[in-house]
Amino acid sequence: MFPDELPDLKLLQLFDLLYDTRSVTRVAEQLGQSQPTISIWLGRLREYLHDPLFIRTPGGMAPTPQADALIGPCREILESLRRFAAWEIAFDPATAQRRFRICMTDASHITLLPRMLAHVRAQAPGVRLEAARIDGNTERALESGEADLAVGYVPWLGGGIYQQKLYDQDWVCLANRHHARIRSRLGIKQFCAEGHVAITAGTGAQLLEQALMRARIERQVVLELPGFLGLGAIIQSTDLITTLPRHIGETLAQANDLAVHACPVAVEGFTVRQHWHARYHHEAGNRWLRSLVIQLFGDSR
Incomplete structure (x- = not known):
């Protein structure tokens, strides 16, 4: 020696x-x-x-x-x-002064963000949340630390990205509760005959378009929207219908007193997950945020 x-x-x-x-x-x-x-x-x-x-x-x-x-x-x-x-940078939510940036769709702004914000304000009053878009830059943002989480249906994210299932999504149709031509059930014939509001954005929109093409159905689209802002009020005040994932559909229906119908077209479902980069897998603040999300929105909640 x-x-x-x-x-x-x-x-x-x-x-x-x-x-x-x-x-x-x-x-x-x-x-x-x-x-x-x-x-x-x-x-x-x-x-x-x-x-x-x-x-x-x-x-x-x-x-x-x-x-x-x-x-x-x-x-x-x-x-x-x-x-x-045993070393790690401690994260105490009660005293932490930090910003968390979460990539999400505008549907999640309606379905997830209010509950998440309420819990963060209660548990971590010094923490600030920032919502960002899910787009082609999301993977790089997670890797660099510019974003902490991505929550949604993001099947294109590559290697080095961890993911955790939150919940499964199928598809529903929304209509005015007092719609003159739609009663207890929305059939395929009525679906094709009615005017539609089409949502052109969102990571699940392609699944709907692919299903309509397979079924050789061309909707009578009266209005196209880039997102879900204002959609509930439009359906509530017109005889138009819309097709969208269940979580956002049921949320808008409850807020605007709308009828929820099973979608008569077979549309492939998808899974909403939270995603983070391997670099931050053990980082204490990221772990706290992930645990909050799975606690609030996981299937076992």
């Missing part, structure tokens, strides 16, 4: 335990090693420190003055290593 080489961690653990127990047998049991192995390790430590360290006596292995002098520094090193292994 070279003079400038550091001792193995196992030798420091041996020194610490032997100083306490005064017994090679008990040290072997605690370290899960044989007594011959412990004797070999002790020989290496003695060679390294140029001192016998422990002398066999009727009362056990008695430490030498050199061992008495070194036990303090040895235990400081071991404690430092324990702190190093």
Whole structure:
């Protein structure tokens, strides 16, 4: 062993335990090693420190003055290593002053953000939330730390991105509760005959368009909207109908007293997940935010 080489961690653990127990047998049991192995390790430590360290006596292995002098520094090193292994930047939501940027669709602004904001204000009054779009820049933003989470249906995100399921989505249609031509059930014939409001944005919009193409259905679109803002009021005040994912559909229906109908077209469902980059998987603040989201919106809630 070279003079400038550091001792193995196992030798420091041996020194610490032997100083306490005064017994090679008990040290072997605690370290899960044989007594011959412990004797070999002790020989290496003695060679390294140029001192016998422990002398066999009727009362056990008695430490030498050199061992008495070194036990303090040895235990400081071991404690430092324990702190190093358990290290993380603490995140206390009650006192944290931080901004979290979450990429989400405008549907999530209506369905998820109000509840999330209410809980954040209650648990972490110094935390600020910022909602950003889900777009082609989302993956880079998660990797760089510009964004903390992406919540939604984002199937194109690549490697290095963790994901966690929140809930499954199917499709519904909304109509005025007093619609003259739609009663308890919306059939495919009525679906084709009515005027529609089409939502052109959103990560699930392509699934709806693909389903309509497969079924060879061309809606009578009266109004196109880039998002869900104002949609509930429009359906409530007209005889138009709209097709959209269940979560946003039921939220708008409750807020605007609308009727919710099963979608008569077979549209592929999708799963809403939260996504984050591997770089921030163990970061304490990101973990807190993720735990809040799964607590509020996970299937087991």
